[in-house]
Amino acid sequence: MAPQLPFINLLAQPGGRRRQDLGSFEYSYQAEITNVYPLTKAEKLYQLQLIDPEERRRFSFLPGQFVMLELPGIGEAPFSISSSPLHHGDLELCIRDVGNLTHFLSRMQRGARVGISGPFGTHFPVENMVGQDVLLIGGGLGIVPLRAPLFAVLENRSRYGRLDVMYGAKSPADLLFTYQYDSWRQFDVNLAITVDRPNRGWRGATGLITELLKERIAKADFQPATSFAIVCGPPVMFRFVCALLTEAGLPMQKMFVSLERRMHCGRGKCCRCNIGATYICLDGPVFDYWTVMNLKEAI
Amino acid sequence: MIFATFSKKELPRLFDLLAPNTVVGPVQKGLDRAGRPLYDFDVIYRFQDLRLDYPTTIHSAKRHFLPHRESLCTFTLQGNDWEKQVDYNVYKPVVFFGLHACDINALNKLDKVLSSPPYPNPYYTAKRRNMFIIGQGCQPQPQCFCRSMGTDTALHGFDLFLTDLGDRYFAEILSATAYQFLQKIITRPPTAKDHDRYKEVVTERNQQFQTTVDTTDLTKLLDLEFESAAWQQWGDKCLSCGTCANVCPTCYCYGVEETVDLDLRGAAKTKYLYSCNLIDFAEVAGGHNFRPQTATRLKYRYYHKHRGFVEAYEESLCVGCGRCGEACLAGITVPDVLASVRALGG
Numbered sequence: 001m002a003p004q005l006p007f008i009n010l011l012a013q014p015g016g017r018r019r020q021d022l023g024s025f026e027y028s029y030q031a032e033i034t035n036v037y038p039l040t041k042a043e044k045l046y047q048l049q050l051i052d053p054e055e056r057r058r059f060s061f062l063p064g065q066f067v068m069l070e071l072p073g074i075g076e077a078p079f080s081i082s083s084s085p086l087h088h089g090d091l092e093l094c095i096r097d098v099g100n101l102t103h104f105l106s107r108m109q110r111g112a113r114v115g116i117s118g119p120f121g122t123h124f125p126v127e128n129m130v131g132q133d134v135l136l137i138g139g140g141l142g143i144v145p146l147r148a149p150l151f152a153v154l155e156n157r158s159r160y161g162r163l164d165v166m167y168g169a170k171s172p173a174d175l176l177f178t179y180q181y182d183s184w185r186q187f188d189v190n191l192a193i194t195v196d197r198p199n200r201g202w203r204g205a206t207g208l209i210t211e212l213l214k215e216r217i218a219k220a221d222f223q224p225a226t227s228f229a230i231v232c233g234p235p236v237m238f239r240f241v242c243a244l245l246t247e248a249g250l251p252m253q254k255m256f257v258s259l260e261r262r263m264h265c266g267r268g269k270c271c272r273c274n275i276g277a278t279y280i281c282l283d284g285p286v287f288d289y290w291t292v293m294n295l296k297e298a299i
Numbered sequence: 300m301i302f303a304t305f306s307k308k309e310l311p312r313l314f315d316l317l318a319p320n321t322v323v324g325p326v327q328k329g330l331d332r333a334g335r336p337l338y339d340f341d342v343i344y345r346f347q348d349l350r351l352d353y354p355t356t357i358h359s360a361k362r363h364f365l366p367h368r369e370s371l372c373t374f375t376l377q378g379n380d381w382e383k384q385v386d387y388n389v390y391k392p393v394v395f396f397g398l399h400a401c402d403i404n405a406l407n408k409l410d411k412v413l414s415s416p417p418y419p420n421p422y423y424t425a426k427r428r429n430m431f432i433i434g435q436g437c438q439p440q441p442q443c444f445c446r447s448m449g450t451d452t453a454l455h456g457f458d459l460f461l462t463d464l465g466d467r468y469f470a471e472i473l474s475a476t477a478y479q480f481l482q483k484i485i486t487r488p489p490t491a492k493d494h495d496r497y498k499e500v501v502t503e504r505n506q507q508f509q510t511t512v513d514t515t516d517l518t519k520l521l522d523l524e525f526e527s528a529a530w531q532q533w534g535d536k537c538l539s540c541g542t543c544a545n546v547c548p549t550c551y552c553y554g555v556e557e558t559v560d561l562d563l564r565g566a567a568k569t570k571y572l573y574s575c576n577l578i579d580f581a582e583v584a585g586g587h588n589f590r591p592q593t594a595t596r597l598k599y600r601y602y603h604k605h606r607g608f609v610e611a612y613e614e615s616l617c618v619g620c621g622r623c624g625e626a627c628l629a630g631i632t633v634p635d636v637l638a639s640v641r642a643l644g645g
Binding site for chain 1: 417
């Protein structure tokens with residue numbers, strides 16, 4: 001036998017792009033920024049397209065899943081997909097200019113190339129919500145991941161019952177996707193919006209999102225037994241909204257929340273998003289409220 | 300399992316047979332302030348440098364398969380376009396000579412997270428597949444509580460395991476490669492006498508453990524005592540320095556950073572090991588920190604090791620090597636913390 005031990009070169013072994021493949025770990029799709037829409041002072045909507053047509057066609061995700069967006073040399077961070085699952089590799093990400101990576105991104109223009117890996121994580125089970133009323137409750141940036149299930153429901157509108165979208169923002173200037181409100185309403189969405197700090201021109205509701213929810217619950221046609229709720233927003237909002245819904249009789253396993261954590265890999269390896277044994281990137285970010293209640297320090 | 304015995308004189312020959320490869324083993328690295336020798340795992344070129352009598356090392360052998368800093372990929376940048384080059388940073392097999400059972404078990408535990416689906420980590424897996432491990436029986440040190448954690452013996456995850464029977468070694472052979480190497484030195488099948496001597500040596504060694512941890516219903520206990528005052532007491536002592544994670548054989552948390560070359564034509568993505576005790580471990584964009592207090596971070600570390608990992612893999616992530624307690628500047632040890640949580644209650 002040779003004195004040298006045999007060398008096993010994993011890189012030389014052929015690999016596809018399946019999740020289990022070692023080669024997929026550091027693989028990112030190349031994507032081009034096709035359009036940038038400024039939504040507010042800090043948030044912009046980025047439309048991305050996977051460059052390879054085959055990858056674009058095969059890229060599929062479920063509402064609520066996220067991707068890791070990589071800017072070579074700047075960094076990598078997780079972002080919820082905010083577009084319709086039907087559009088495959090034509091993605092929309094709504095991103096606030098808040099840190100190093102997002103600030104660099106905010107200065108990028110159409111035509112720039114970025115890296116996308118994913119999609120990762122669990123999703124809002126819209127397939128189980130067929131035939132039922134759907135409540136989408138978003139606070140602040142929470143409306144961003146809610147757009148994916150909203151589109152998923154709108155594209156199969158006839159299969160679902162009443163669709164409510166409740167959205168709370170700090171001020172009228174912070175409202176996202178204002179250009180789409182009319183079209184949502186046309187597709188039979190009951191859109192209710194509230195702001196904390198109204199300006200002079202504001203004619204809508206003011207106050208916390210829980211007020212909108214209380215109004216909705218008080219109505220006769222609110223049927224907790226045949227409803228699903230999806231809640232996205234700051235942790236403090238989860239607590240109050242989910243408590244209200246529980247009180248109104250909505251079962252905990254029919255309420256879904258999306259949690260936010262720091263992530264450096266998105267693949268259950270860096271441990272940054274870990275809560276005990278639960279990885280937000282693998283077991284989440286979408287959890288039903290019962291699971292969240294059982295997670296220490298989750299919200 | 301296949302067993303063999305061979306004379307101690309044969310060990311240098313086995314080393315020489317393996318020497319054409321990179322060999323990592325315990326070496327002495329100077330003395331501490333009290334004049335006691337300090338040991339670490341390093342690359343070895345001569346058999347004389349190998350200190351198989353080492354009690355334990357300051358660091359685990361982690362840096363040879365989970366380096367503190369490791370390049371994940373590089374980029375070539377050109378205008379708007381870029382290309383990614385991935386390298387797993389493994390070019391040759393590495394022989395690990397003289398790992399104790401705790402460190403072998405640490406590897407087995409890391410395999411469960413790092414090499415498992417859905418996203419096996421190729422950087423670790425590639426290095427792990429190219430390891431040849433010779434384990435060695437140890438002398439329990441005062442800080443060792445591996446017996447309480449069930450990691451005082453290694454059942455798999457090595458190629459060859461040696462137990463010192465005085466003038467000879469008792470070898471457990473686990474791989475074909477190890478078997479073939481042993482063919483080249485003088486060995487003999489163990490006799491009934493060797494078996495008896497082996498059992499004697501093991502029993503004697505097992506009686507030397509001084510530290511124990513009561514792990515009865517530990518997962519339940521940790522769940523119940525989540526709000527225990529004990530956490531705050533230890534949190535007040537903890538310096539949040541991350542030394543425990545640095546020396547731990549199973550701490551694998553990491554962060555990723557990217558840098559651009561000065562000529563803007565290239566960029567690199569580097570992974571660096573992190574610690575859940577460091578203040579910004581769970582800080583997210585916008586500045587919200589999910590674990591801002593020292594006590595919650597310290598508690599989280601224990602929860603991950605002793606509860607979360609058990610939930611996922613039916614075993615604790617801690618191997619009881621006691622390195623974190625020895626290295627801790629504030630004198631926090633795992634047996635003390637777990638005992639106080641048990642004693643103090645809520």
